[in-house]
Amino acid sequence: MEFSYKIRYAETDQMGVVHHANYLLYLEQARIDWLEKKGISYAELEQSGIMLPVYNINIDYKQPITFGDTVKVNVERGEMHGVRIPFDYKLYNSSNELVVEAQVTLIFLSSETRKPIKCPEDLFKILNS
Amino acid sequence: MEFSYKIRYAETDQMGVVHHANYLLYLEQARIDWLEKKGISYAELEQSGIMLPVYNINIDYKQPITFGDTVKVNVERGEMHGVRIPFDYKLYNSSNELVVEAQVTLIFLSSETRKPIKCPEDLFKILNS
């Protein structure tokens, strides 16, 4: 699935390109958008007692992206196992050049205990569909 | 009272200077530091049921500040009235040139009801000291 985002001026730094930390925000937005397209509101998920904090990120910066450009974020779910849900990302500029590749692993966490929990059966089915 | 902060690279934008939104973060840090020097932990204040969200900001950008520089934030409390507490700011670069002037007004809010509340007597005494 794909998510598009127009780069903010505030996201650049004095190198004249997007600061590397901001890509994590694009990854998060694309992930939340991915969930929504499956009919899952992350806001409601949290209210229901499940949080999905980030456990690990591995990110490769292939080439910079500039203000005025639109980044396209391609996101795919990896194999879920135990309490973890991994996502694979490819980010492209508006000329369809690969700018960033990333893997992000989230864990299912109970809002109440703040301990890892197994993904509930019905949620698992939706996420795996 | 004064608070010093070394500019982060990430806080610059492609103009080659600090992005204007980041000054609000310096104002907040200086305010929390001001409270701490009075013996008030803002973290504990929130836990005790009082929040201090921002109600109004008026900010003048006099000249830019660059990465590598240290900003000095001078903060003074204004006259408290009712549910409001105002702060006056002057920000200087390391050559002691005025870079930003700002007024920030906070309101006392109950964490529980999320409604404005009068500042508790004992807190008022400390803030006014």
Place this chain on the structure above:
Amino acid sequence: MEFSYKIRYAETDQMGVVHHANYLLYLEQARIDWLEKKGISYAELEQSGIMLPVYNINIDYKQPITFGDTVKVNVERGEMHGVRIPFDYKLYNSSNELVVEAQVTLIFLSSETRKPIKCPEDLFKILNS
């Protein structure tokens, strides 16, 4: 003119609402969008030697906005005079409640000299249309 933006998770703070500094990013995006709808690319404007840094912001926080909501930014240009261009903003949540009001004044600056300049005639005409 109106600009819509879906709140990012990263834009919240531990009060559970959008952190006050992030509204400045929405104002900037809406302004750049306003320019684009007039046929002006801010990226190209900068490349042509004209920068529009922020000179003053006055912002009122009426009520909070939360993750999952979409903010609608209504932006209108004020009266241009000399080197300044003011904008008036009203921000609404998805229930059409006013959440923020702001006035932002920019100045025309030469990229080369970093001094204020009068707005070029042809640009003035477009901005005033």
Place this chain on the structure above:
Amino acid sequence: MEFSYKIRYAETDQMGVVHHANYLLYLEQARIDWLEKKGISYAELEQSGIMLPVYNINIDYKQPITFGDTVKVNVERGEMHGVRIPFDYKLYNSSNELVVEAQVTLIFLSSETRKPIKCPEDLFKILNS
């Protein structure tokens, strides 16, 4: 070498802990501080024509850190080879618990050509000392 940083309120999110993207800012600050302790100003390095953009980040989030806490960032340079310089990080909270582990690889880039370059001999000696 170690760098300490007091968490900003603005760096939390509605989970009540530091948002995961902000750790990249701590890593960057600690790196720039590491350079400075070796007598290298990153600002001057850029002016001299050498940039050090991020090439890869691998980051493990072990446990959250909260507002009011101070993060201690332990940074060590890895083995430099070719155009790359890697850094290993361990981040601790004020109870000395490991909160984050990360590896960050930078590349030497010419400001002019924006192409990778070998690290100049004299800079290499300082970085390796």
